[in-house]
Amino acid sequence: MLGSCIVVAIFVVQLFHFMVPQARKPEFWGVPLMPWIPSVSIFLNIFLLGSLDRPSYVRFGFFSGLTVLVYVMYSVHSSFDAEKNGSLGVKECVDTPGNVISKV
Secondary structure, eight states, X not given: OHHHHHHHHHHHHHHHHHXXXXXXXXXXXXXTTTTHHHHHHHHHHHHHHXXXXXXXXXXXXXXXXXXXXXXXXXXXXXXXXHHHHTOSOOOOEEXXXXXXXXXX
């Protein structure tokens, strides 16, 4: 069963790799083994979630809900306030001379 899941996962990654065009080729460097490392991470997370028992899922749901609540009640408003005040400290990003990626 595990072997067939690995084969299906490899097939899906290869399918996406060949069907989705690359936006641009990196000039200086790229992330090595790019589709494989995130794919292995997703597979391991699903495998570990499948091995949890019911009380662990309840704790996971509780702390995930608490995290989302803190994010919505505090972090979102703080980042909007910081953006309005101009205190984010983000400057413009320049890819090559004369080519501004984003001006924040």
